[in-house]
Amino acid sequence: xxxxxxxxxxxxxxxxxxxxxxxxxxxxxxxxxxxxxxxxxxxxxxxxxxxxxxxxxxxxxxxxxxxxxxxxxxxxxxxxxxxxxxxxxxxxxxxxxxxxxxxxxxxxxxxxxxxxxxxxxxxxxxxxxxxxxxxxxxxxxxxxxxxxxxxxxxxxxxxxxxxxxxxxxxxxxxxxxxxxxxxxxxxxxxxxxxxxxxxxxxxxxxxxxxxxxxxxxxxxxxxxxxxxxxxxxxxxxxxxxxxxxxxxx
Amino acid sequence: xxxxxxxxxxxxxxxxxxxxxxxxxxxxxxxxxxxxxxxxxxxxxxxxxxxxxxxxxxxxxxxxxxxxxxxxxxxxxxxxxxxxxxxxxxxxxxxxxxxxxxxxxxxxxxxxxxxxxxxxxxxxxxxxxxxxxxxxxxxxxxxxxxxxxxxxxxxxxxxxxxxxxxxxxxxxxxxxxxxxxxxxxxxxxxxxxxxxxxxxxxxxxxxxxxxxxxxxxxxxxxxxxxxxxxxxxxxxxxxxxxxxxxxxxxxxxxxxxxxxx
Numbered sequence: 001x002x003x004x005x006x007x008x009x010x011x012x013x014x015x016x017x018x019x020x021x022x023x024x025x026x027x028x029x030x031x032x033x034x035x036x037x038x039x040x041x042x043x044x045x046x047x048x049x050x051x052x053x054x055x056x057x058x059x060x061x062x063x064x065x066x067x068x069x070x071x072x073x074x075x076x077x078x079x080x081x082x083x084x085x086x087x088x089x090x091x092x093x094x095x096x097x098x099x100x101x102x103x104x105x106x107x108x109x110x111x112x113x114x115x116x117x118x119x120x121x122x123x124x125x126x127x128x129x130x131x132x133x134x135x136x137x138x139x140x141x142x143x144x145x146x147x148x149x150x151x152x153x154x155x156x157x158x159x160x161x162x163x164x165x166x167x168x169x170x171x172x173x174x175x176x177x178x179x180x181x182x183x184x185x186x187x188x189x190x191x192x193x194x195x196x197x198x199x200x201x202x203x204x205x206x207x208x209x210x211x212x213x214x215x216x217x218x219x220x221x222x223x224x225x226x227x228x229x230x231x232x233x234x235x236x237x238x239x240x241x242x243x244x245x246x247x248x249x
Numbered sequence: 250x251x252x253x254x255x256x257x258x259x260x261x262x263x264x265x266x267x268x269x270x271x272x273x274x275x276x277x278x279x280x281x282x283x284x285x286x287x288x289x290x291x292x293x294x295x296x297x298x299x300x301x302x303x304x305x306x307x308x309x310x311x312x313x314x315x316x317x318x319x320x321x322x323x324x325x326x327x328x329x330x331x332x333x334x335x336x337x338x339x340x341x342x343x344x345x346x347x348x349x350x351x352x353x354x355x356x357x358x359x360x361x362x363x364x365x366x367x368x369x370x371x372x373x374x375x376x377x378x379x380x381x382x383x384x385x386x387x388x389x390x391x392x393x394x395x396x397x398x399x400x401x402x403x404x405x406x407x408x409x410x411x412x413x414x415x416x417x418x419x420x421x422x423x424x425x426x427x428x429x430x431x432x433x434x435x436x437x438x439x440x441x442x443x444x445x446x447x448x449x450x451x452x453x454x455x456x457x458x459x460x461x462x463x464x465x466x467x468x469x470x471x472x473x474x475x476x477x478x479x480x481x482x483x484x485x486x487x488x489x490x491x492x493x494x495x496x497x498x499x500x501x502x503x504x505x506x507x508x509x510x
Contacts, residue, residue, distance in 0.1 A: 068253075086321075094352045101349040101477075108479035183364070185474070195481035199461070201474035202360045207495060210471055211488060218484065 007180055009166030016177065021170045024160070024220055029140075029231035031148050039149025041231075043141035046174055047131035052141035053124045054149035060120035070113035071121050075104035077138055079127040099135045106139055106159065106188040106198035112152040121151055132178035133161050139188050139198070144228050148235070156228050157197055158221040159188035162213040164205060169213045171220050185210075187217045191225035194218070256455065263456035268442040273450060279493065281448045282394075286403065286505050288411045296412025296427070300404040303450060304394025306338075309386065309404030311412045315419055316383040318374065326373020326381040330359035332388035332401065339393035339451075355388060357475045358402045361433035361464035362386070364472030368409065369428045375421070382414065395451035398462050398475075402435035406506065432506045433472050436494035437462045440482065445490060447497055461487065463494025467502060471495075 009016060019025070025046030034040035037053035044050075060066045077099045079088050092100075103125070111121060123146065125138035139159035146153060163173040165181035178184055183203025189196050196218075205213065263273075272278060282303030291297035294310035301307075318325065332355035334342045347355075362368065373382040386408070388401045406429075413425045439449045439457035446453060454460070458480035464473030471491070476482065 094347070094356065097347075097349050097352045098356050101353060102475075105477055105479055109481040190481055193481070195483050196476065196487060197481045199474055199476035199482075199487065201364075201471060203364050203472070204366075204466070205471045207469065207471065207491060210474075210491060214484060214487065 007166075007176070009177065009181070010168055015165070015170060017174055019172075021168055022216055022219070024172050024223060025174065027140075027224065027227050029144060029227055031144055031231050031235035037145070037149070039145045039147070039151070041141040041144035041148060043137055043144070045133055045137040045140070045172070047129060048127070048134055048137045049129035050134065050137045050141050051126050051128060052138065052145040054122065054142070054145045054151065055124075056121040056149070057116040057119035057151070058122075060118060066118040067113075069117055071111070071116035071119040073104050073107055073111060073113065074120055074122045075100050075107070075125070075142070076123070077103055077125045077127070077135065079130060079134070083127045083130040083134075099138075102198050102200060103135060103139050103142065103188075106157055107142070107146070109195075109197050110154045110157055110190060111146065112154065115152055121146075130175075132173050132175040132184075133186070136160050136186050136188070140224060140228060144231060147228075147232055155190045155192050156225060157188050158191050158224040158228060159186065159198065160217050160220045160224060161186040162217045162220075164203065164209060164213075169205075169209050169216060171216050183209075185213055185217070187214070187221070189218060189221045191222050259452055260456040263452050264442055267444055267446070267453075267456075272446070273452065278444055278446050279497070281497070281501070282450070284403070284501065284505065286407050288407055294408075294412075295415055296408040296410070298404045298407035298411070300400045300407065302394070302396060302400045302403075302448060304392055305396055305400050305450075306390075306392035306394070307397060307400040307404050308389040308391055309401060309408045310389070311405075311408045312385045312387070313412075313415055314383045314385065315375070315380055318378065318381040323378035324374050325370035326368075327383045328359065328362065328368065328370070328386065329383065330355045330362070330386040330388070330405070332358070332390070334390050334393070334397075338390045342390075342393070353475070353477065354397055354401060357398055357435070357462055357464070357473060358386070358388065358405050360473040360475075361402055361435060362405060362409075364464070365431040365433040365466045365470075367406070367429055367431045367433060369430060372428055393451060395454045396437050396448050399435045399437050399448060402433065402464065403501065403505070406432050406434065410506065431466050431472075432502050433464050433466050434498040434501055434506075435462050435464045435473070436497040436501075438490045438493065439478075440480075440486060445486070445493065447493060461490045461494075463491050463498075465495045465498045469495050469499070
């Protein structure tokens with residue numbers, strides 16, 4: 001598809017991939033997928049595939065970056081070179097530095113950092129396959145991985161993007177919608193508290209569209225929260241029942 | 250260590266005063282510090298502006314170079330926005346490669362300009378697929394008195410408005426005017442003790458736990474948002490901030506930037 005070529009984003013009230021305006025892509029969450037990490041999560045959001053690992057709390061290096069009052073959160077969002085159409089040069093670029101900052105700040109309100117002065121809680125997100133919305137997928141996975149690592153948190157953080165394509169405000173843009181759409185707005189929130197921990201927007205939206213988009217995204221975060229919660233419960237139910245059977249035997 | 254204690258004392262005193270309804274310099278919560286813009290301050294740049302908001306002092310220069318377009322967009326020019334937080338501007342700034350603060354600053358300003366489609370990128374194309382103008386918007390912070398984003402965004406649009414295309418330098422003929430179609434402006438707000446404060450100075454920035462930058466255009470539409478900071482915000486606060494941001498941007502636009510006809 002070339003620029004300037006008209007794409008019909010909306011047809012009979014449905015989007016290119018057949019979704020309605022307020023429909024999420026398929027989400028799959030697996031908890032505890034890595035051996036060495038203290039906590040981990042594999043997550044699919046449509047064609048996005050991401051994996052998150054958590055290490056810590058452990059000693060913060062370098063020492064001068066320690067905080068005497070609370071743990072420091074390190075968050076690294078990283079794209080695999082083969083995760084996008086044009087190979088991404090390995091290592092942090094400006095985009096991933098910004099995403100890492102925004103993602104870290106999305107978790108600062110919920111992680112009980114004051115329990116671990118001078119420590120580091122490290123979150124590593126690797127994007128294995130990218131199809132728009134990787135930062136939100138990364139935050140969702142990181143949230144579950146933090147819980148899996150047993151990091152004390154006030155709540156899970158859930159994240160999703162809304163955007164504008166073909167003149168309509170729609171939920172959870174896929175890559176085509178993101179590349180050729182008019183606006184993209186990722187948010188993260190504490191679902192049970194209904195407060196926003198991350199918000200970005202690029203493109204162009206009217207004030208009204210912004211308000212509607214925010215509502216749409218907040219509603220979807222509640223759905224994602226349930227999926228995250230269910231994935232965690234399933235994982236630990238399984239673990240408990242295995243232990244129980246072992247004891248019985 | 251001593252400095253850290255001072256930091257806490259200062260944060261507490263800012264929060265206390267705000268909760269009593271008082272702001273440094275008797276400023277209203279919704280009031281900007283004094284703004285001044287000086288255009289065309291760097292002779293060698295294609296366009297430039299120096300913006301002061303209170304003690305904050307930012308210089309923005311626009312340079313155009315010839316280069317190759319990106320393969321996925323062969324018929325448009327390129328904008329590259331960069332920010333340097335040089336150590337002369339603040340005791341907290343260190344020399345070295347760009348850090349997350351300077352990257353965020355540059356990317357938020359860039360987002361506003363891109364989202365509003367201020368610069369007609371198609372006009373920056375010379376030979377499709379071969380030769381285009383690469384436009385560098387360089388933000389040079391001279392004094393950090395807080396709220397760098399708003400000063401940088403205002404400086405960027407002011408610099409663009411007086412920028413010329415340097416055809417002659419590259420033996421090209423053509424129109425030297427750079428078409429600047431919109432005036433995206435950033436308005437940054439913080440929440441302290443339940444109050445929304447526009448244009449935070451650096452003590453207020455340190456005392457606040459969350460911050461929202463709202464970038465809006467001449468028609469009142471939004472072309473960029475960025476929340477930062479370690480606290481969460483309610484939907485109501487965000488909606489109110491967006492409202493205030495659009496209104497404040499309108500006032501600054503009216504006073505300092507003529508809308509391009």
